[in-house]
Amino acid sequence: MIVRIMGEGQCTLADSHFAELNALDDELLQEMESGDEEGFRRTLGSLLDAVRRLGEPLPDDALEPSELILPAPDATLDEVRQMLSDDGLIPG
Numbered sequence: 001m002i003v004r005i006m007g008e009g010q011c012t013l014a015d016s017h018f019a020e021l022n023a024l025d026d027e028l029l030q031e032m033e034s035g036d037e038e039g040f041r042r043t044l045g046s047l048l049d050a051v052r053r054l055g056e057p058l059p060d061d062a063l064e065p066s067e068l069i070l071p072a073p074d075a076t077l078d079e080v081r082q083m084l085s086d087d088g089l090i091p092g
Contacts, residue, residue, distance in 0.1 A: 002058070003051055004066035006075070011055030018090065021050055025088040032077060032084075040077055047089075048073055 001018075004010045013021075024047040031039035048070060058064060070089060071080050083089060 001067045002064050003055060003068045005048055005070050007072040009060060010058040010064060010066055013055040017054045021090055024050060025090040029088040037077060
């Protein structure tokens with residue numbers, strides 16, 4: 001799956017890593033619902049770090065359609081709220 005982190009670029013991520021990402025996404029959703037800004041920042045950073053660690057970056061000049069778009073590391077709680085679906089940032 002091709003994942004884009006806004007403002008950073010794209011990477012290819014194996015489906016086998018989505019259990020870890022979904023756990024972080026669930027935690028992020030709970031923190032957003034409770035208004036926990038500190039927890040939100042920490043978990044968003046952990047989610048993006050996991051994508052960077054587990055993914056294989058695509059070249060900067062590659063323009064592939066992204067199947068999943070994640071917010072930039074400095075995104076606000078309100079900006080991320082607008083990106084959410086019923087499942088959170090990551091479907092499933």
